[in-house]
Amino acid sequence: MLITGESGTGKELIATALHGASSRRDKPFIKINCAAIPATLLESELFGYEKGAFTGAVTSKPGRFELADEGTLFLDEIGEIPVEMQVKLLRALQEGEFERVGGIKTTRVNVRLVAATNRDLQAEIEAGRFRKDLYYRLAVVPIVLPALRERRSDIPMLAQHFVDKYNRRLNKKIEGIADEALTLLQAYAWPGNIRELENLIERVLLFADGPSITAKDLPEPVRGGAGVQAGATMGGSLGTLDVPVGEVGLKDIVRMKAAELERDLIVKKLDETGGNVTRAARLLQISRKSLQTKMKEFGLRDTTPDGQDDGPDE
Numbered sequence: 001m002l003i004t005g006e007s008g009t010g011k012e013l014i015a016t017a018l019h020g021a022s023s024r025r026d027k028p029f030i031k032i033n034c035a036a037i038p039a040t041l042l043e044s045e046l047f048g049y050e051k052g053a054f055t056g057a058v059t060s061k062p063g064r065f066e067l068a069d070e071g072t073l074f075l076d077e078i079g080e081i082p083v084e085m086q087v088k089l090l091r092a093l094q095e096g097e098f099e100r101v102g103g104i105k106t107t108r109v110n111v112r113l114v115a116a117t118n119r120d121l122q123a124e125i126e127a128g129r130f131r132k133d134l135y136y137r138l139a140v141v142p143i144v145l146p147a148l149r150e151r152r153s154d155i156p157m158l159a160q161h162f163v164d165k166y167n168r169r170l171n172k173k174i175e176g177i178a179d180e181a182l183t184l185l186q187a188y189a190w191p192g193n194i195r196e197l198e199n200l201i202e203r204v205l206l207f208a209d210g211p212s213i214t215a216k217d218l219p220e221p222v223r224g225g226a227g228v229q230a231g232a233t234m235g236g237s238l239g240t241l242d243v244p245v246g247e248v249g250l251k252d253i254v255r256m257k258a259a260e261l262e263r264d265l266i267v268k269k270l271d272e273t274g275g276n277v278t279r280a281a282r283l284l285q286i287s288r289k290s291l292q293t294k295m296k297e298f299g300l301r302d303t304t305p306d307g308q309d310d311g312p313d314e
Contacts, residue, residue: 002078002138003116005145008193011116012076014143019072024112027071030064035077042085044101047092053102063100065092069109078138079119079130090134113138148190148197155186158194162201163213172205177213180268184215187261188222216285223285224258263298266291270300 001018003011012031019029037045044053048063064073075081081089092098097108115138124130148155159177167174177185190196200222201213208217215223265284273279281291294300 001112001114001141001143002121002135003114003143003145004121005116005118006147006193007118008195009145009147010194011118011145012074014145015072015074015076015114015116018114019074019112022072022112024071028068029072029074030068031074031076032064033076035080039082039085042081043088046089047098047100047107049101050103053100057102060100065098065109065111066107068111070111072112072114075113075115077117078115079117079121079124083129083131086131086134090131090137093134093137148193152186155197156182158197159185159201162198163205166202166205170202170205172208173211174205174208174213175211178215180215180265181213181218183261184218184222187257216283224262259298262294263300266294266298266300270295 001015003014005011015031016029019025032045034042044061044063046063046065048061048066049057051057051060088098093113096110097106099106121130121135125132125135148158156177159182163174163176166172185197192199200219203219204213204217210217266280269280269283270277273283277291277295278288281288284291286294
């Protein structure tokens with residue numbers, strides 16, 4: 001199986017779930033991050049080595065393939081393996097056998113291999129950095145994990161899961177997430193995907209002092225709502241951005257949707273405060289002058305030359 005997706009989309013969790021739901025669940029589940037191992041040591045990590053195979057090899061050691069016999073071997077960041085090592089890996093997958101480094105005895109294993117990468121392996125093949133035959137051997141069952149920004153309807157469920165998780169870990173009693181905060185979470189682009197969401201919820205819970213997470217508890221990049229995709233249907237009151245894909249660039253789409261969200265939030269706060277600009281600015285955590293500028297930009301209210309609005313104030 002080959003699991004592909006951006007960093008932070010949960011590829012290792014999927015691999016773990018695949019093993020746990022398989023007939024091999026009572027057998028070993030061995031994980032190795034190919035990017036974390038120097039190229040010179042990767043062969044011995046995968047296939048093991050015999051005593052005296054190299055300086056420092058004072059005893060024999062089995063590799064990950066042997067340790068995973070009858071179970072599952074998870075190779076994370078498979079795209080980082082050097083081309084010369086890919087040949088040996090391909091043979092081990094096709095034949096189910098290999099030799100330890102410095103050894104002559106052939107070892108046979110029965111291993112289910114699950115690989116994962118955040119790279120575009122097709123592009124790597126075209127660039128000559130990944131073997132096509134190895135790709136086809138790995139991608140017998142391809143699993144593509146979408147980025148979090150492509151599955152925004154999952155954000156409330158995931159966020160609540162992390163709230164529950166870190167309530168237990170941090171001994172907190174946050175009940176949930178306010179609707180306004182959820183709207184902002186769903187509007188954010190999440191370049192770090194689910195991992196970034198989890199880290200954010202943990203950080204917010206550390207400092208939150210209310211019964212629930214509100215918009216003011218979120219960091220500024222999230223409150224800005226940057227990164228909304230065109231045509232992405234989202235929960236709450238955001239709706240969709242009706243822009244023909246391909247007619248405008250991504251940055252323009254993001255800017256347009258961010259402006260739409262910003263206007264909606266300003267209107268909501270002005271309604272809540274009965275048109276009181278000072279109080280609305282305080283709720284939005286921006287200065288009165290900045291709010292007046294935004295109101296004029298969005299055509300919400302005329303301002304006088306000296307910057308004073310004509311609504312009620314404190």
